[in-house]
Amino acid sequence: MRRPRLRLHGRSTGWRAGVNLRPMTKTEPKRDTWLAVKRGLRLTCPACGKGRIMAGYLRQAEGCSNCGERTGDIRADDGPAWATILLVGHLISPFFFVFANPDASAGFVPFLVIATIVIVATMLLLPRMKGLFVGLIWASRAGETGPV
Numbered sequence: 366m367r368r369p370r371l372r373l374h375g376r377s378t379g380w381r382a383g384v385n386l387r388p389m390t391k392t393e394p395k396r397d398t399w400l401a402v403k404r405g406l407r408l409t410c411p412a413c414g415k416g417r418i419m420a421g422y423l424r425q426a427e428g429c430s431n432c433g434e435r436t437g438d439i440r441a442d443d444g445p446a447w448a449t450i451l452l453v454g455h456l457i458s459p460f461f462f463v464f465a466n467p468d469a470s471a472g473f474v475p476f477l478v479i480a481t482i483v484i485v486a487t488m489l490l491l492p493r494m495k496g497l498f499v500g501l502i503w504a505s506r507a508g509e510t511g512p513v
């Protein structure tokens with residue numbers, strides 16, 4: 366049995382047409398993804414680059430104090446934690462080979478050094494990764510709903 370074709374604004378979209386199609390009547394300005402990522406890494410508003418995106422260590426501000434752009438409802442979920450683990454793991458793994466020693470009693474000091482580096486790197490990177498993800502989500506307009 367053949368599936369019916371959908372037609373939106375005179376264009377044939379086939380049976381794979383998405384549910385979340387936006388109407389073509391409203392043109393929205395394109396947001397610069399790389400600029401939003403850079404601003405997110407600096408923990409500033411992805412729209413203006415001046416206001417703070419975070420109200421605490423990992424708590425997002427409801428909106429920008431400078432331009433009023435609402436970023437508090439953007440949910441980054443587990444993306445920042447995943448990216449932080451990925452980065453810290455790749456940065457720290459060479460130290461395991463440097464400090465590798467067959468003597469078990471000599472492993473305590475290298476363990477303390479590596480554990481300290483992991484904790485400090487994680488504490489520094491986690492908020493920046495959250496800012497990066499919030500900037501990416503803001504730039505892609507993911508989660509925004511328009512009139513259907």
